[in-house]
Amino acid sequence: xxxxxxxxxxxxxxxxxxxxxxxxxxxxxxxxxxxxxxxxxxxxxxxxxxxxxxxxxxxxxxxxxxxxxxxxxxxxxxxxxxxxxxxxxxxxxxxxxxxxxxxxxxxxxxxxxxxxxxxxxxxxxxxxxxxxxxxxxxxxxxxxxxxxxxxxxxxxxxxxxxxxxxxxxxxxxxxxxxxxxxxxxxxxxxxxxxxxxxxxxxxxxxxxxxxxxxx
Numbered sequence: 001x002x003x004x005x006x007x008x009x010x011x012x013x014x015x016x017x018x019x020x021x022x023x024x025x026x027x028x029x030x031x032x033x034x035x036x037x038x039x040x041x042x043x044x045x046x047x048x049x050x051x052x053x054x055x056x057x058x059x060x061x062x063x064x065x066x067x068x069x070x071x072x073x074x075x076x077x078x079x080x081x082x083x084x085x086x087x088x089x090x091x092x093x094x095x096x097x098x099x100x101x102x103x104x105x106x107x108x109x110x111x112x113x114x115x116x117x118x119x120x121x122x123x124x125x126x127x128x129x130x131x132x133x134x135x136x137x138x139x140x141x142x143x144x145x146x147x148x149x150x151x152x153x154x155x156x157x158x159x160x161x162x163x164x165x166x167x168x169x170x171x172x173x174x175x176x177x178x179x180x181x182x183x184x185x186x187x188x189x190x191x192x193x194x195x196x197x198x199x200x201x202x203x204x205x206x207x208x209x210x211x212x213x214x215x
Contacts, residue, residue: 033099040088052081055100059107061150065165066111068154076114080107108170112180115158139199144206152202160195167192 039047059080063073083106091102141149153161162181166172167188172180174188181188 033096034093037091037093037099043085043088048081048085051084055103056081058100059103062104062107062169063111064150065153065169066108066162067114068158072114076110077107079114080110083110108166112162115162116181137196137200139196139203141203144203148206152199152206155202156195156198160191160198163188163191164195164199 036047036050040051056077060073060077063076063080064070067073067076080103084103087106091099093099153164156164163177166177166180167174174185174192177183177188178185
């Protein structure tokens with residue numbers, strides 16, 4: 001190896017070396033993803049099995065934020081992959097992460113379709129009918145296990161949970177949420193506010209119960 005090159009590398013800042021490694025890793029991941037997409041477009045069974053194995057766990061988690069029953073989560077996830085298979089030709093690769101984003105969007109849409117079809121979906125509610133929760137605190141999830149956070153979110157009423165998920169996890173505006181759920185924009189904002197209030201209460205109760213265990 002050229003000694004000059006070795007000396008140059010020795011004097012390179014760590015941040016440069018690390019960032020270069022990250023770029024190389026990112027390129028490798030992107031290339032692998034692009035190759036997978038090519039095989040998915042050909043409807044190759046092995047490619048779709050690989051896709052399911054790589055992403056089903058994460059998408060099941062996404063789905064379970066919206067859908068309460070485990071059996072329903074399985075059904076919605078299955079419908080989501082069927083939708084992906086049928087519409088893969090419409091997918092446009094836009095770099096690393098774009099495939100996951102596309103799959104997540106389909107899973108969220110299928111989850112919304114499922115809860116809308118259920119007769120007990122309660123997102124369509126007038127603002128005046130919503131209970132008053134004056135608490136303006138932000139939910140503090142620090143030091144709370146992920147599974148417990150999930151249980152708190154899942155315990156919210158259907159409408160509150162759906163609006164909260166769309167706003168926090170999917171980064172939708174209240175205007176976009178209103179269009180997706182067929183509700184007024186101020187109803188979306190109000191339900192989000194009340195969802196936060198309920199979560200603040202649940203977090204306080206959780207921390208108090210944990211504290212009591214050690215007293």
